[in-house]
Amino acid sequence: MKAIAAPLALLILSAGPGALAQDVPAAFVGKWQADWITRAGKPTQAELDLPAAGKGRWQTYGQSRTNLCVGKQGPVYVESATPEQVVLAIKMSETIAGCDDSQLTLTAAPGGGAPSGKWRSGGEVTLKR
Secondary structure, three states: OHHHHHHHHHHHHHOOHHHHOOOOOHHHOEEEEEEEEOOOOOEEEEEEEEOOOOOEEEEEOOOOOOOOOOOOEEEEEEEEEOOOEEEEEEOHHHOOOOOOOEEEEEEOOHHHOOOEEEEOOOOEEEEEO
16 A cells, blocks of 8 residues: 555646646636735736636746846736635745745625625735726
């Protein structure tokens, strides 16, 4: 049994983040503008594009001389999904080595409005079309 388990675990780990991809519930599909306040107190915006299946796209607006990750486009993978909630992995490290990856949890709004978002660190994210 151990002879099968080790290669299987290696195969799963080597499949990468794409192996996490799941279908996105309809309430979350589409193009969104994300707004939040950084830990430094700076208002920030990004565009989030979530297709019904496959990887999505994240791009923070702006430019920075000190942060090469700002303004670049990165892939978004669905880590888990239910009709009420989607957990996203924003993998900026796949775009530029050294960029930080993020986790964003989206929660469906009652009545079909825009979902709300929360960073892994607890910061609030507002989404609008």
